Amino acid sequence: MKTDLRGKHLITLQEWTKEEIDTLLDIAFDLKRRKALGEKHRLLEDKTFYMLFFENSTRTRNAFETGMTQLGGHAIFLTPSATQIGHGETAKDTVEVLSRFGDGIGIRYCTYKKGNAYMRELAKYSRIPVINMQCDLYHPTQALADIMTIQEKFGKNTRGLNFTISWTYAPNYIRPLSMPQSLILLMSRFGMNVTLAHPPEFHLLPDIVEQARKNAEENGVKFNIVHDMDEACKDAHIIYAKSWGPIAYTGSREEGLDLIEKYNTWVMDGRRMKLGQKDAIYMHCMPADRGVEVTEEVMDGPQSVIYDEAENRLHTIKAILAATMR
Numbered sequence: 001m002k003t004d005l006r007g008k009h010l011i012t013l014q015e016w017t018k019e020e021i022d023t024l025l026d027i028a029f030d031l032k033r034r035k036a037l038g039e040k041h042r043l044l045e046d047k048t049f050y051m052l053f054f055e056n057s058t059r060t061r062n063a064f065e066t067g068m069t070q071l072g073g074h075a076i077f078l079t080p081s082a083t084q085i086g087h088g089e090t091a092k093d094t095v096e097v098l099s100r101f102g103d104g105i106g107i108r109y110c111t112y113k114k115g116n117a118y119m120r121e122l123a124k125y126s127r128i129p130v131i132n133m134q135c136d137l138y139h140p141t142q143a144l145a146d147i148m149t150i151q152e153k154f155g156k157n158t159r160g161l162n163f164t165i166s167w168t169y170a171p172n173y174i175r176p177l178s179m180p181q182s183l184i185l186l187m188s189r190f191g192m193n194v195t196l197a198h199p200p201e202f203h204l205l206p207d208i209v210e211q212a213r214k215n216a217e218e219n220g221v222k223f224n225i226v227h228d229m230d231e232a233c234k235d236a237h238i239i240y241a242k243s244w245g246p247i248a249y250t251g252s253r254e255e256g257l258d259l260i261e262k263y264n265t266w267v268m269d270g271r272r273m274k275l276g277q278k279d280a281i282y283m284h285c286m287p288a289d290r291g292v293e294v295t296e297e298v299m300d301g302p303q304s305v306i307y308d309e310a311e312n313r314l315h316t317i318k319a320i321l322a323a324t325m326r
């Protein structure tokens with residue numbers, strides 16, 4: 001098994017082989033076990049990781065920062081306004097300097113058509129690993145935690161599971177496409193039949209959907225798009241139901257918010273949960289609009305794995321840091 005992942009950028013897991021992703025998962029399971037046993041695992045002593053956030057964060061920032069502490073290193077929280085990026089310093093100049101100081105850099109930048117481009121620009125000039133902490137297109141560290149959680153619930157062999165990612169109704173906020181896009185790209189590579197459900201205007205980017213279809217074909221599994229939430233939940237083992245914006249359909253925030261209102265029946269509730277398999281699980285990357293996009297009954301119910309999923313952010317992020325910055 002290939003284990004040398006030092007210096008590798010993680011912009012999207014689509015650019016990592018299945019073998020490399022399996023290596024990360026092995027490390028994550030091992031680090032989780034070692035933490036539970038209270039075993040020290042200071043694999044990154046004296047190393048520094050920079051975390052550049054263009055947007056807010058709860059799970060991601062704290063998983064990276066706590067993770068670096070547990071690995072014996074240090075993490076530094078940066079924002080554009082706390083650095084010269086806010087004054088227009090270029091990606092090249094920023095990363096040339098940080099590359100001479102420290103050992104890795106993460107970026108969260110979700111603005112459509114800007115975030116991923118900025119990360120690619122940083123990666124071009126960086127001599128330390130660049131880790132995507134969520135952009136407009138992908139959220140690889142969340143998707144990795146999600147695979148780990150699915151393997152914990154259903155076993156390492158996930159072949160034949162039915163995975164549904166469904167849009168839900170959540171007003172007031174246009175959420176990025178990065179979660180559904182990362183999930184449709186990744187789950188078929190782990191042998192799952194993928195169903196993507198959304199109202200027509202909430203479609204994802206065509207080239208990413210095409211890549212997901214190709215992934216499914218190469219792995220001999222199904223990939224379906226439906227426009228009905230009940231149909232999507234039927235026979236699913238995994239129901240991942242969360243909101244995103246009609247970003248690929250309209251650039252107008254007002255039109256986007258009106259479109260969201262049109263589909264206020266797309267709520268994840270107990271009735272829909274029952275349409276899935278008996279042992280189905282409910283997933284959400286959080287934060288969720290409690291009682292709006294998903295009922296409290298589902299969020300706090302026995303089939304919900306949302307807190308395990310959030311916890312696994314820590315273990316998988318530590319695996320990425322340890323593997324790429326060692």
Ligand SMILES: NC(=O)NCCC[C@H](N)C(=O)O
Nearest residue numbers: 059060175176179285286287
């Ligand atoms: N788990 C996370 O990283 N959550 C924060 C980002 C969620 C984002 N607002 C989204 O809905 O895609």
